[in-house]
Structures are given as C-alpha cells and as structure tokens.
Amino acid sequence: MSSPSIDLRPKCVGTTGDVFSEPIHNAGRVEGRSNLFRHATFSADGTTIVTQNEDNCLRSFVLPVDLLDERDELHQLQPYCDYQPATNIQSFSLYPKFDLGDTSTTLVLSASADVPITLRNALDYETVYAVYPFINDRTEEYQSARSLTFTPSGSCFIAGSHNVISAYDVARPDSGPISQYILSSRRGAVKTDALRLKSRAWVSAMRLSSDGLLAIGTTEREIALFENHGLGRCLCTFRLESRQGTGVTGLQWSPCGRYLLVAERSSDAIQVFDIRDTKQEVGRLVGRNAATPQVLDIDVVSTADGFEAWAGGIDGHVKVWSNPGSKDALHLPDANLDMHRSPVSSAVFHPSGSVLASCSGERGAFDSSDSDSDSDSDSNPNQTKPLESDNTLRIWSV
Structure with missing residues (x-):
C-alpha cells in the first residue's frame, strides 16, 4: 500500500x-x-449521538457543551437515556429536524421484529408519539423494516423490508403506507413496469441524495433508484x-x-x-x-x-x-x-x-467455556x- x-x-x-x-x-x-457497538449516528443539530449495541438497546448520548475546550482529561461519555424493546431492533432513523432546544423534535423512528414501526422521543424513550403498522397484506403478519429513512422535510419516511419499500405519512399514526412499491415479481408472474429487480431480497440499505434520489441496496446485491425522495417512480436498477x-x-x-x-x-x-x-x-x-x-x-x-x-x-x-x-x-x-x-x-x-x-x-x-478444570465447584x-x-x-x- x-x-x-x-x-x-x-x-x-x-x-x-x-x-x-x-x-x-x-x-x-x-x-x-x-x-x-453496532451503529452510531449524529442528530441533525450535532448535539446528540444515538447508538445501537449488541444488547439490543438504543442509547442517546448528549454531548457536553464544552466538548472541544482544552482540558487534560477526556470527557467520559454516558448515556442520557436508553431503550430496549422486547424484540430485536432491525433499524432506526433520527428526525431530520432534530433540535435539542425543542423536545418536540428530538425524535427517533425505530423498527423491531413483530411489532409496528414506532416514533419515540430520543430523550425519553418511554414517550411514544405514534405507531405505524407495516403488515403483509397476504399473511397479515408484521413485516420487519430492515432499513428506515425520513424525507428531508420529516413529513414522510420510507421503510424497506423483504421485496418491498413503503412510504408513510408521519402525520397519520396508526395508518398503513400511503404508497408501496413491490420490487420483484414472483416466479411465473407477469412482469410489469413496477417490478424492476430480478431477485426477491431484503432492502438492507437506503440513502437520499441532495437531488432527491433515493438509492436502495439489497441483500442480493442489487441497487434501485427512486425519484422524489422515494415517493416517486423507479428510475433504474442495476446489479x-x-x-x-x-x-x-x-x-x-x-x-x-x-x-x-x-x-x-x-x-x-x-x-x-x-x-x-x-x-x-x-x-x-x-x-x-x-x-x-x-x-x-x-x-x-x-x-x-x-x-x-x-x-x-x-x-x-x-x-x-x-x-x-x-x-x-x-x-x-x-x-x-x-x-x-x-x-x-x-x-x-x-x-x-x-x-x-x-x-x-x-x-x-x-x-x-470452562477453561480451568481445577476451578472450585462453587464458582459462578x-x-x-x-x-x-x-x-x-x-x-x-x-
């Protein structure tokens, strides 16, 4: 190198x-x-970091105001609050208008297995603002949102699951998606313009561009691009x-x-x-x-x-x-x-x-494992x- x-x-x-x-x-x-630590992300105002750990907890770290001041010792970071759901966290996303000075904006969207997508306060996870059902119409089972992202205005969010992305209106709690895009047809089904990807896969990553394009990536190594922050049509796909x-x-x-x-x-x-x-x-x-x-x-x-x-x-x-x-x-x-x-x-x-x-x-x-065969029988x-x-x-x- x-x-x-x-x-x-x-x-x-x-x-x-x-x-x-x-x-x-x-x-x-x-x-x-x-x-x-599995993942860390900054809030939009830079005051807070939310992390996900192997113990299935989300933790909010509010950074000290004197973070960059000259001092002899390192700041010791401690969680301001944390949240551990009953089922595994699949993904989370912070509200794009997050402002520590206005607690009505300090929001985090999280998706866990077998339950609705939930909007909570990142400074008090017990405060639930809304839930959004993500249900498979055929089986009536909850779908796991492996990826989540807000639109820049924060008025909508996109959830990606197995072979589907769904758009939700944040102002419509307890309601299903306002639009949905099936990514791949079933084997033997008639293909339409709406069915672009070759494989039925999990949507494992999402990212919005400055031009309003939503890129999604899948577990089957395919990429798709959608216009209008993911609320519009599919522009192209490639593998x-x-x-x-x-x-x-x-x-x-x-x-x-x-x-x-x-x-x-x-x-x-x-x-x-x-x-x-x-x-x-x-x-x-x-x-x-x-x-x-x-x-x-x-x-x-x-x-x-x-x-x-x-x-x-x-x-x-x-x-x-x-x-x-x-x-x-x-x-x-x-x-x-x-x-x-x-x-x-x-x-x-x-x-x-x-x-x-x-x-x-x-x-x-x-x-x-018990690496010491001579250990006392009353050991932990x-x-x-x-x-x-x-x-x-x-x-x-x-």
Whole structure:
C-alpha cells in the first residue's frame, strides 16, 4: 500500500471507556456475548449521538457543551437515556429536524421484529408519539423494516423490508403506507413496469441524495433508484458485478449527488458509481480491510476541494479516500488512522464536519467455556473470561 497522502491527526476528546467492556447481562444471567457497538449516528443539530449495541438497546448520548475546550482529561461519555424493546431492533432513523432546544423534535423512528414501526422521543424513550403498522397484506403478519429513512422535510419516511419499500405519512399514526412499491415479481408472474429487480431480497440499505434520489441496496446485491425522495417512480436498477461482496450494507452519496458509494458485507472494496452520467462503476476504494460479515458503516464529508469517504476496518483503523470517483480503477486510501483495537462499525461526522464519532467492537470477545478444570465447584457457572476487545464510542476533533 502506498503512503497516505493526507496528513490527518484526529484528537480524541471523549470516550465511553470500559463501560461496555463487560459481557451482556440478560434477566440476571451473563450471556457471554460482547456488548459491541453496532451503529452510531449524529442528530441533525450535532448535539446528540444515538447508538445501537449488541444488547439490543438504543442509547442517546448528549454531548457536553464544552466538548472541544482544552482540558487534560477526556470527557467520559454516558448515556442520557436508553431503550430496549422486547424484540430485536432491525433499524432506526433520527428526525431530520432534530433540535435539542425543542423536545418536540428530538425524535427517533425505530423498527423491531413483530411489532409496528414506532416514533419515540430520543430523550425519553418511554414517550411514544405514534405507531405505524407495516403488515403483509397476504399473511397479515408484521413485516420487519430492515432499513428506515425520513424525507428531508420529516413529513414522510420510507421503510424497506423483504421485496418491498413503503412510504408513510408521519402525520397519520396508526395508518398503513400511503404508497408501496413491490420490487420483484414472483416466479411465473407477469412482469410489469413496477417490478424492476430480478431477485426477491431484503432492502438492507437506503440513502437520499441532495437531488432527491433515493438509492436502495439489497441483500442480493442489487441497487434501485427512486425519484422524489422515494415517493416517486423507479428510475433504474442495476446489479453489482464484482463478486467480492455478499449483500449491500451501506450507501452514501457524494455531496454533489453525482457519485453513489456502495459497501457490502465480506468485501474489502467500496464501489463508486457515476449516477448522473454513465450509471457505471467508475472506481473502487480498496485497502479498507473489511472482509467480514459484520456491518461496517461508511460516511462522506465535504472538503474545500470536493469530498472524502471515511470507513472503518476490522483492524481498528479508519481509512480515508479523497474525492472518490476521480481516480479510475483501484483507489488506495489517502489516510490511515489508528483509532480502535477492534473493528470500527461506524465513523460518522458531525454536521459541521469538524467532529468525528467512531464506535467499535466485535462478536466472540468473551469466552464462556470452562477453561480451568481445577476451578472450585462453587464458582459462578456464568463466569466469562474476557478477551482483548474494544467496545467503545469515541469522539474526535478532526
């Protein structure tokens, strides 16, 4: 790998420390699983970070107002509140008008298995504003929304499930979708213009562009683009040609809306597509070190001369690529930042672009087997042996 060409020296200013280093406890029992951070996202005003952990909890971290002030010690980050539903969380999305000064806007939409999609307050998860049924008309069973996104105005949201995306009016609680798009026809069925994808798959990722295009990615490695923030017709579909990945996990648009970046499970590469002109792959960001089934997010940030892509790897490093799409074929990282000791599941930017939040962790970080045959018979049967792991949320000044 060539030497990095960007000189970046992020400074850590806050951390959760060892709080999440203990194994998961459930109903008083130690499960022997590592409480890794799966995902982190900033609120629109940059005051709050909401995370999802392996223990099936959403947690809201309100950042200290003196976060960037010079001090000798790191800020110790603690959850302001948390929420643990009875069934597994499938996805969540923060309200795009989130403003800490107005608690009527501090909203988070979450989808869990076998229950309606729920709109709650991220500062008090017990406060439920609305529920939205997502039901399969044929079976009358709840569908799992594997991906969620609000439209920019916050008046609607899009939910993606198995072979379908559905649009909801936020102002119509207890109501079904206002529109629905079936993605693939059944085998033997008559195809129509509304049935575009070849495979019946889960919608595993969504992202809106600055031009109002909604990109969706599936577990069968297909991409579809919809106009009018996902409320309009399907413009095109295509399949990822590279055989390196096993399903789309992350999508990001360049700030100008020209390039679409696609990340997959078990793939070291991030593919870059020129959507405005050729709708073809124009580059590939390599050297990430992300050949894992664990979901590792990607993010983009505007710069003075374009934009950068940031993504974590299983080595605990975050890689940076300057102006993806500007280089043909393989694009090696322009910076390589050592930030964690475990896989980096998220590296996301504050809306201002000057503060980065990263989180990490990995499964299998605790061993619940009885490794000591001479141990006392009255020892704790749920005792686990900690292995080297880094389950932390960290805030960096960039």
